[in-house]
Amino acid sequence: MQALPGFRDFLPDDCAARNYIFARWREVARRYGFVEWDGPILEPTELYTKKSGAEIVDQLFNFTDKGEREVALRPELTPTLARVIAAHEREFKKPLKWFSIGRFFRHEKQQRGRLREHFQLNCDIVGEVSPSADGELIAVCIDVLRSFGLTAADFVIRISSRAAWESFLQEKRGLQGYASGQLQHLLSVVDKMERQPDVKTNEQLARFDVTAVDVRQWIAEWNQKIFEKNSVAGNTALALLHTTLHEYLLPRGLLDYIAVDFGIVRGLAYYTDVVFEAFDRSSKLRALAGGGRYDGLVSQLSDGASKMPAVGFAMGDVVLGELINETSAASEQMQKAIETAGKIDIYIVIAKEERRADALAHVQTLRDKDYRVDYPFTSEKVARQFQTAEQLSARLAVLFGDEWPQVAVKDLTTGEQQLISNQELLAYLARSLSLSS
Ligand code: HAM
Numbered sequence: 079m080q081a082l083p084g085f086r087d088f089l090p091d092d093c094a095a096r097n098y099i100f101a102r103w104r105e106v107a108r109r110y111g112f113v114e115w116d117g118p119i120l121e122p123t124e125l126y127t128k129k130s131g132a133e134i135v136d137q138l139f140n141f142t143d144k145g146e147r148e149v150a151l152r153p154e155l156t157p158t159l160a161r162v163i164a165a166h167e168r169e170f171k172k173p174l175k176w177f178s179i180g181r182f183f184r185h186e187k188q189q190r191g192r193l194r195e196h197f198q199l200n201c202d203i204v205g206e207v208s209p210s211a212d213g214e215l216i217a218v219c220i221d222v223l224r225s226f227g228l229t230a231a232d233f234v235i236r237i238s239s240r241a242a243w244e245s246f247l248q249e250k251r252g253l254q255g256y257a258s259g260q261l262q263h264l265l266s267v268v269d270k271m272e273r274q275p276d277v278k279t280n281e282q283l284a285r286f287d288v289t290a291v292d293v294r295q296w297i298a299e300w301n302q303k304i305f306e307k308n309s310v311a312g313n314t315a316l317a318l319l320h321t322t323l324h325e326y327l328l329p330r331g332l333l334d335y336i337a338v339d340f341g342i343v344r345g346l347a348y349y350t351d352v353v354f355e356a357f358d359r360s361s362k363l364r365a366l367a368g369g370g371r372y373d374g375l376v377s378q379l380s381d382g383a384s385k386m387p388a389v390g391f392a393m394g395d396v397v398l399g400e401l402i403n404e405t406s407a408a409s410e411q412m413q414k415a416i417e418t419a420g421k422i423d424i425y426i427v428i429a430k431e432e433r434r435a436d437a438l439a440h441v442q443t444l445r446d447k448d449y450r451v452d453y454p455f456t457s458e459k460v461a462r463q464f465q466t467a468e469q470l471s472a473r474l475a476v477l478f479g480d481e482w483p484q485v486a487v488k489d490l491t492t493g494e495q496q497l498i499s500n501q502e503l504l505a506y507l508a509r510s511l512s513l514s515s
Contacts, residue, residue, distance in 0.1 A: 082194070083188050083194065084186070084188040084193045084194025084195065085193070085194055085195045086193065086195065090420065091416055091420070094415065094416040094419035094420065095399065095412060095415075095416055096197070096395065097419065098412055098415040098416065098419070099197075099226075099395050099398065099399070100179055100197075102222065102225040102226055103177075103179055103199040103222060103393070104177075104179065105225065106218065106221050106222045106225050107177035107199065107201055107218065107222070109221070110175070110201075110214070110217075110218045110221070111175055112175045112176060112177040112201055112218070113175065113176060113177070114176075114177055114178060114179075115162075115176050115177075115178055116178050116180055117152070117155065117158035117159070117161075117162060117178070117180075118152075118158070119151060119152055119180075119181065120149050120150070120151060120152070121149065121150060121152055121157070121158060121161075122147065122148065122149060122150075123138065123140045123148040123149060123150040124148065125150075125157045125158070125161060126138060126150055126153060126154075126157060128378075133266065133345050133346075134153050134154065134184070134345075134346065136185075137153060137184040137185045137186050138150045138151075138153060138184075138185065139151040139153075139183045139184075139185055139194075151182075151183035152180075152182055152183065153182055153183060153184045154182060154198075154346075154392065155178055155180065155182070155198065155200045155392065156200070156202070156346070156348065156372065156375065156390065156392075157375070157379070159176070159178075159200070159202055159204075159388075159390070160372075160375040160376045160378075160379045160388070161379050163204055163376050163384070163386055163388075164376050164379045164380035164383070164384050164386075165380075167376075167380075167384050167386065172204065172205025172206065172386075173203050173204060173205040173206035173211065174202075174203065174204040174205055175201075175202075175203050175214075176201075176202055176204070177199065177200060177201045177202075178199075178200045179197065179198070179199050179200075180197065180198065180200075181195060181196070181197055182195070182196055182197070182198055183195050184196075190363070190364070190400075191363055191364035191396055191397045191400060192364060192396070193396055196394050196395055196396050197394065197395040198392040198393060198394050198395070199222065199392065199393045200390060200391070200392045201215060201218055201219070201390060201391060201392075202215075202388060202389070202390030202391075203215055203388065203389050203390065204376070204386055204387075204388045205386055205387065205388070206387060206389075207373070207387045209318050209319075209321045209322040209325075209326065209352070210325075210326050211389050212322045212326070212352045212371060212389050213322050213325070213326025213327050213330075214326070215369065215389050215390065215391060216235060216237070216322070216327060216332070216336070216354060217326075217327065217330055217332055219235065219354075219356060219367055219369070219391050219393065220235060220332055220335045222393060223356065223366070223367075223393075223398075226398070226402055226408050226411065226412070227402075227405070227407045227408035227410075227411040228401065228402070228405060228408050230334040230335050231359060232358065232359055232401065232405050232408070233335070233356055233357065233358055233359060233366060233401065234335060234336070234337050234356070234357055234359055235335055235336045235337070235354050235355070235356050236336075236337050236338075236339040236341070236342045236354060236355050236356075236357060237319070237322075237323070237336055237337070237338055237339065237342065237352065237353070237354040238319075238338070238339055238340045238341070238342040238343065238352075238353050238354070239315050239316065239318070239319045239340075239351055239352050239353065240265065240343060240344070240349050240350060240351060240352075240353055240370070241314075241315035241318070241350065241351045241352075242300070242313065242315035242316045242319060242340070243265070243300075243340065243343060244261060244315070245313055245314075245315050245316070246296065246300055246303075246340075247261070247264075250296070256286075260286070262347055264283075264286055265343040265344075266345055267279060267282040267283055268293060268341070268343045269343050269344060269345040270345070271290060271293065271294075271341070272341065276289075276290040276291075279293075294341075296340070297339070297340045297341045300340040301338055301339060301340055303316060304316060304319065304320060304323075304338045315351065318351065318352065319338070319352055322352060323336065323338070342354065342355050344368060344370055348372040348374065348375045348378075349370040349371065349372050350370075350371050350372055350373045350374055351370065351371035351373065352370055352371050352389070353368075353369070353370030353371070354368070354369060354370060354391070355367065355368040355369075356368070356393070358397075358401050358404075363397050363400055363401060364397050365397065366393060366394070366397045366398055366401060367391055367392060367393035367394070368391060368392065369389070369390050369391020369392060370389065370390075370391070371387070371388070371389040372388050372389070372390070373386075373387040373388065375388065376388060417471070420470075420471065421450070421470070421471040421472070421473075422450040422451065422452050422470045422471070422472045423449045423450045423451065423472065423473055423474065423511055424444060424449055424450070424451045424452075424472060424473070424474045424475070424476060424507065424511075425451075425452055425453065425463070425466065425467030425470060425472035425474070425475045425476070426440065426441055426451060426452070426453035426475075426476050426478065427453075427454075427460060427463040427464065427467065427475050427476065427477040427478065427479075428453060428454060428457075428463070428478050428479075429460050429463075429477055429478060429479030429480070430478070430479045430480065430482075431457050433478035433479060433482055434478075436478055436482065436500070437453060437478040438453075440476070440478075440500070440503065441453055443504065444504070444507070447504070447508075449507070449511070452466075452470060452472070454466065460477070460479075463475075464488075467490060468490060472490055473489070473490060473491065473510075473511060474487055474488065474489060474490060474507065474510060474511065475487070475488045475490055476488075476503070476507070481497055482500070483499060483500050483501075484497045484498060484499050484500065485497070485498055485500055485503060486498075487503070487506060487507070487510070489510065
C-alpha cells in the first residue's frame, strides 16, 4: 500500500533534510526576536469559508465530525492566528512577533511544488501599522532563504501593494473603481494569470471588459510608477511601498533581493496593502513564500471588537527543498547536515560477551555525556561490528575484549589504534573527539 497522492513518507534522510530546514527556520526567526506558538490542526470549517477566499475553500480537507461539527484540516495558519489574537489580545504587549512551524493540508491537484500536505514557517507581526514592520518581515524572509546558502542570484522577492492596485484601478475606471467583491475576483484572476493560458484568463476577465494583454500593460506601466517622484507623492499606497523599500530595506543592504512587481496580488482574500512573494530567479518553480498586510482580519473575527493591524508571510518546505537541490552551494550545505545527522561518535565493539556488562556501563556513561553511541544488541563477529561502525560513520570504535581492564580505541578515519585503561577512557575520548571535530 502506498501513501495517498500528495502525501509523503519521510525516510531517515528525508527527515534529516526536513529537520535541517526546520532548524534554519527556527534559528533565523529567533534571531529576529520572533517567539514560537502553534494552533490546532483541525478547525471549524467556517473559519476558512469566511476568511480565506474561494480558492482555498475549494481545496479544504473537510468533514463532519462525530459531534456533527463541520471541521477542516488547516490549509493555512493566518485565520487561526487572527482567531487567537482576537481572543487573547489583552494578554500580550504589542507589537507581537510570532512564528510557527507546522503541517498544512490542501486538496490541490498534485503537481511540481504543490502537494496535499506540506510544512510552513509562518512569521507574523501583529499590532503595528508602521511600514517598518513590513520591512522587518521582508528582511526575515530574505534572511531565512539566505541561511540555506541561497543568494540574490538564486531568489527574488516580488513585492506589490493591493491598496496601490485599488488606487490605480480607480484612476483607470473613474471614481468608483470596482466594488470590493469584484475587485477580489479580478485579483484572483490576476493571481493565476502567469500559470494559465491567456485564453482562459480572457474568459475569466471578460466580465471586467479587459484582456490579459491589457492587464499586463497596466502592470508594466505601474511597475514604473515607483520610480516617478510625482506618482509616489500623490498616492498614499505607493508612498507606503516606497517607504518600506527605501527606509527599511535599503539601509539593511537588501534591495538586491527585491523587485517591485504589480503582477503579484496574492490569491488569499484578506490582504489589504503590501503583498509579496518569493520566487527562484529563473521563475521555473512555484512560489517559495508569500505574505502581506492583513489589517482587517482580526477585526472581522472579533466582530469589530479588536482592530489589530497585522503583517505576515509563510514559506513552504516543498519548493524550498527543490530550489536547495538545484543550487549547488545550498545543496552541499544541506547534504553535509544530512550526513552529520546520521553519524554517531562512538561505536562500542564487544569482542567478548563476558565484557558486555562493562561495555554497557560505558555506553551509559558516554551517552550521559551527550556522545552519540551505539553497540551490537547480540553477539556478533568483530569484523562485522567494525563494518557496522563504518556504516554508521562512527569516528571512533572502542573494543572491549581480552585486553580488559584496558580497551582498544580505534580512530576510524586514520585507522590508528591505541590501548587505554578503562578509567582513562572518558578523558581520552573527549580529547580525541574534540581534536577530530
Ligand atoms: P500561501 O501563499 O497560500 O500563503 O502559502 C505560503 C507558501 O506555502 C507558498 O508560497 C508555498 O511555498 C507553500 N504552499 C502553499 N500551498 C502548498 C502546497 N499545496 N504544497 C506545497 N507548498 C505549498 C499563506 O498560506 C498565508 N497564510 C501566508 C501568510 C502568513 N500571510 C500572512 N501570514
